[in-house]
Amino acid sequence: MAVFTSVSLDDVQPWIAQFPLGRATAIKGIASGIENSNFFLTTERGEYVLTIFENLSFDQLPFYLRLMEHLAARGVLVPAPVPNDKGELCVPLHGKPAAIVSKLHGSSELAPRPVHCAEVGAMLAKMHLAGRDFPLHQPNLRGLAWWHGAAPAVLPHMAEPEAALLRAEMHFQQAFHASALYARLQQGPVHADLFRNNVMFDGERLTGFFDFYFAGCDTWLFDVAVTINDWCVDLDTGVLDEARVRAFLDAYHAVRPFTADEQEAWQAMLRAGALRFWLSRLYDLHQPREAEMLTPHDPTHFERILRERIATPAPSLYQ
Numbered sequence: 550m551a552v553f554t555s556v557s558l559d560d561v562q563p564w565i566a567q568f569p570l571g572r573a574t575a576i577k578g579i580a581s582g583i584e585n586s587n588f589f590l591t592t593e594r595g596e597y598v599l600t601i602f603e604n605l606s607f608d609q610l611p612f613y614l615r616l617m618e619h620l621a622a623r624g625v626l627v628p629a630p631v632p633n634d635k636g637e638l639c640v641p642l643h644g645k646p647a648a649i650v651s652k653l654h655g656s657s658e659l660a661p662r663p664v665h666c667a668e669v670g671a672m673l674a675k676m677h678l679a680g681r682d683f684p685l686h687q688p689n690l691r692g693l694a695w696w697h698g699a700a701p702a703v704l705p706h707m708a709e710p711e712a713a714l715l716r717a718e719m720h721f722q723q724a725f726h727a728s729a730l731y732a733r734l735q736q737g738p739v740h741a742d743l744f745r746n747n748v749m750f751d752g753e754r755l756t757g758f759f760d761f762y763f764a765g766c767d768t769w770l771f772d773v774a775v776t777i778n779d780w781c782v783d784l785d786t787g788v789l790d791e792a793r794v795r796a797f798l799d800a801y802h803a804v805r806p807f808t809a810d811e812q813e814a815w816q817a818m819l820r821a822g823a824l825r826f827w828l829s830r831l832y833d834l835h836q837p838r839e840a841e842m843l844t845p846h847d848p849t850h851f852e853r854i855l856r857e858r859i860a861t862p863a864p865s866l867y868q
C-alpha cells in the first residue's frame with residue numbers, strides 16, 4: 550500500500566477551486582500502487598482520481614497527461630485529465646506536481662480469461678495507432694539506459710547464479726538493442742506498464758487503461774511483450790498460457806498487423822520485457838523509498854519469467 554503524501558479534505562478545498570468541479574465532498578487515499586500518492590476524490594460534479602507525483606517532475610508530466618488527453622480524444626479508453634481554469638493539467642499541491650483525472654468504472658480483472666486478453670490486445674493496438682500523431686517525445690525512462698544504471702546498483706546484493714543471469718541478459722539486450730533488426734521496429738508512445746492492475750473491466754468489457762506514468766516512446770513490440778508477460782502468464786510458473794496468448798495476439802493483429810521484423814524480434818523482446826521488471830523490482834527491494842504504506846513486488850517472479858522466455862521458443866505473433 551502506498552500514500553507517500555497525506556492530503557485532507559481541508560487541504561484540497563482551496564486547491565480544487567481552480568478546477569470546474571465544484572466543492573470536494575470526500576477524499577480517500579488509495580492503498581494500491583507503488584509510484585505515486587493516489588486518492589479517490591468526490592466533488593459536486595462526480596468521481597475523480599487525484600494523483601500527487603512523488604518521483605516525476607513538472608517537466609516530465611506534460612508528456613503523460615497530454616498523451617492521455619490525446620488518446621482519450623481519439624476514442625482510446627483512458628482517464629481524461631481535467632484542466633484547471635488556465636488550461637493546465639498539472640498544478641502543485643503540497644509543493645509536488647498533482648493532477649485530477651476522470652475515474653474509470655469497474656475493477657481490475659486479476660484472473661483474466663482469453664476474452665479479457667482479446668479486449669486488452671485490441672485496445673493496445675488501437676492505442677499504438679492513435680499515438681502516431683502525438684507531438685511530444687519522451688524516451689521510455691525505464692529503458693536500456695536505466696537498466697545500465699540500475700544493474701550495478703543491484704548486482705552487489707545478488708547471489709552469483711542470479712547475478713550471472715543478469716549480466717548475461719544485459720549483454721544480450723545490449724546487442725539486441727544495437728541491431729539493425731531492432732532499428733527497423735515500429736516505435737511510438739507506449740504504456741510500458743500495462744499489467745492486470747492497470748486496466749479496468751466491467752465484466753468482460755474493458756473500460757480503460759490507466760497509470761500512464763511509465764509511458765514513453767519505445768517500440769510497440771516492447772509494449773506487447775510487457776503486457777503479454779503479465780496478462781497471459783501462469784503466475785506460479787511464468788509459462789505463457791496458449792489460449793490467452795492467442796486471443797491477445799489475434800485481437801491485436803486484427804487492428805494493427807504485426808510485421809515480419811516483429812516476429813523475428815519477438816523472443817528477444819519477451820526477454821526484454823521480463824528483464825525490465827526483474828530489474829525494477831530488484832532496485833525497489835534494495836533501494837527502498839519512504840512511504841506510509843508500501844508493499845514491494847517480488848523480483849523472483851520476473852527472474853522465473855526471464856528464464857522461461859530464454860528457454861522456450863516464443864509463440865507466433867500471427868498465423
Ligand SMILES: Nc1ncnc2c1ncn2[C@@H]1O[C@H](COP(=O)(O)OP(=O)(O)O)[C@@H](O)[C@H]1O
Pocket residue numbers: 551579581582583584585586587598628650651652653654746747759760762
Ligand atoms: N483513473 C482511475 N480510475 C479508477 N481508479 C483508478 C484510476 N487511477 C487509479 N485508480 C486506482 O488507484 C490504484 C492505484 O493507482 P496506480 O496508478 O496503479 O498507482 P501507482 O502509480 O502509485 O502505481 C489503482 O489500482 C486503481 O484502483
Ligand SMILES: N[C@@H](CCOP(=O)(O)O)C(=O)O
Pocket residue numbers: 581582583584742744746747760826829830846
Ligand atoms: N507493474 C510493476 C510496478 C509498477 O507498479 P504499478 O502499481 O504502478 O503498476 C511491477 O509489477 O513490478
